[in-house]
Amino acid sequence: MLGLKLLTDPRWANIASSNLEEILTDHAWCEQKAASNAISLITQNSEHEDLVHELTAIAIEEMDHFKMVIDIIKERGYTLGRERKDDYVGQLMKFMKKDGSRNQSFIDRLLFAAMIEARSCERFRVLSKNIKDEALAKFYHELMVSEANHYTTFLNFARKYTVDVDVDKRWKEWLDFEGELIQSYGKKEHIHG
Secondary structure, three states: OOOOOOOOOHHHHHHHHHHHHHHHHHHHHHHHHHHHHHHHHHHOOOHHHHHHOOOOOOOHHHHHHHHHHHHHHHOOOOOOOOOOOOOHHHHHHHHOHHHHHHHHHHHHHHHHHHHHHHHHHHHHHHHHOOOHHHHHHHHHHHHHHHHHHHHHHHHHHHHHHOOOOHHHHHHHHHHHHHHHHHHHOOOOOOOOO
16 A cells, blocks of 8 residues: 555564664654644645645644653653654655745655655554554554555645646655665664664
8 A cells, every 4th residue: 555665674673672762752753743744834835725624633643642652651661862863754855856846846745744654654563563562562553544544645635736746656756765765774763763
């Protein structure tokens, strides 16, 4: 469904499990950034009423997820660490088209968001199927479903609002780029790392 070129090695769940405080902290900040990204898209494209409505719901949901992860951190006696730099997302940002029309930038920003949600969904699936902690496995299964919905929302808006972009062609370029990029990741206790 997601079209990802390279799936995460299930053994990554062992890396994540080896330092739950780190993976949970990284995850919390990923949720906060996802909410901020949705708000930014709303701010820059407020003329699209349906997008404003849908992305407001996503921003709220992402902040709910942020709180849920913080609650898990607190319940387990961990500490929410400082925000982590996400090199994976930074590399995706470099792939976004910065020139061209306003519409081209808008569509690429939606595809950027869809790409992150797709990979997050896939990583949550790996955690839900492979982590030994039953409570976290259930939690990550629920989030996997949510991320899949976000992924399709961003991709559908890109298809709806394109004026001068072949969205399917550009999405394939995103998938190809991410397939190469992700080969360097999956070795740390980070959601995208």
